[in-house]
Amino acid sequence: MRKKIIAANWKMYKDLAEANDFFTFFIDKLPKTKAEVKIGTSYTNLWHAFETTRNYPIEIVAQNLHQEEKGAYTGEVSASMLKSIGIETVIIGHSERREYFGESDHILKQKVTTALKNNLNIIFCIGEKLSDRKANNHFDLVKSQLKNALFDLNKKDWKHIVLAYEPVWAIGTGETASPEQAQEMHLFIRNTIAGKYGNELAENVRILYGGSVKPDNAGTLFSQPDIDGGLVGGASLEVDSFIEIIKAV
Ligand code: PGA
Numbered sequence: 001m002r003k004k005i006i007a008a009n010w011k012m013y014k015d016l017a018e019a020n021d022f023f024t025f026f027i028d029k030l031p032k033t034k035a036e037v038k039i040g041t042s043y044t045n046l047w048h049a050f051e052t053t054r055n056y057p058i059e060i061v062a063q064n065l066h067q068e069e070k071g072a073y074t075g076e077v078s079a080s081m082l083k084s085i086g087i088e089t090v091i092i093g094h095s096e097r098r099e100y101f102g103e104s105d106h107i108l109k110q111k112v113t114t115a116l117k118n119n120l121n122i123i124f125c126i127g128e129k130l131s132d133r134k135a136n137n138h139f140d141l142v143k144s145q146l147k148n149a150l151f152d153l154n155k156k157d158w159k160h161i162v163l164a165y166e167p168v169w170a171i172g173t174g175e176t177a178s179p180e181q182a183q184e185m186h187l188f189i190r191n192t193i194a195g196k197y198g199n200e201l202a203e204n205v206r207i208l209y210g211g212s213v214k215p216d217n218a219g220t221l222f223s224q225p226d227i228d229g230g231l232v233g234g235a236s237l238e239v240d241s242f243i244e245i246i247k248a249v
Helices: 016-029 043-053 079-084 095-100 105-117 130-134 138-150 155-160 179-197 199-204 215-222 239-247
Strands: 005-009 036-040 058-061 089-092 121-126 161-165 207-210 229-232
Touching: 005 207, 005 239, 016 043, 016 239, 043 058, 058 089, 079 105, 089 105, 105 121, 105 138, 121 138, 130 138, 138 161, 138 179, 155 161, 155 179, 155 199, 161 179, 179 199, 179 207, 179 215, 215 229, 215 239, 229 239
Parallel strands: 005 036, 005 229, 036 058, 089 121, 121 161, 161 207, 207 229
Antiparallel strands: none
């Protein structure tokens, strides 16, 4: 039985004071849940958020890392820097990184390798643009994203990988993939992994859905057989809506 994950992706929102405010109320209201709860926040908040939540069932995760171990890369943050402040998980391949920061499958593959080498767990994002879906190319595109970045991994590496299927057309748009559309793609992803690594491994990989997850659609999405939780942007910024989404598990 795969344990569900509800992960917040705060993107470039919340400074230290705003993050603190959130945690004050969030810790107080956090319900008992079967899900793993994670919060992805900016580098400047990571250490403080980690310290604030260390006695609670909340994992603080990073939103990015650099692919090199160290070097003259002004402004960048390495895997070992994240590890040194207690971070165990990093989001890699978010569509905003792909789109606005030119992160190709090749770079993302390097990031995955570096993260794994440093014993970091990974939430790896994949998903098609609207143009891909309209051209009926969405399955091929998602398959190529998986193949190019992840299919050289060893079986044992997959213990450290969680996938997030995030159709780009549903991110921050208020438009959600229908539960059927999401389930269809999640099943496709699982079958693609099974084709490469076998059924047992594929059955254990957790695949989150992301793209306008809200309190009112979370329950139906999370009850689909191949949806193992959510990666939540906008609705994770408010304590009450994020709590409602956690309760939907
Ligand atoms: P959204 O973002 O929930 O605001 O659509 C999801 C994401 O980008 O991870």
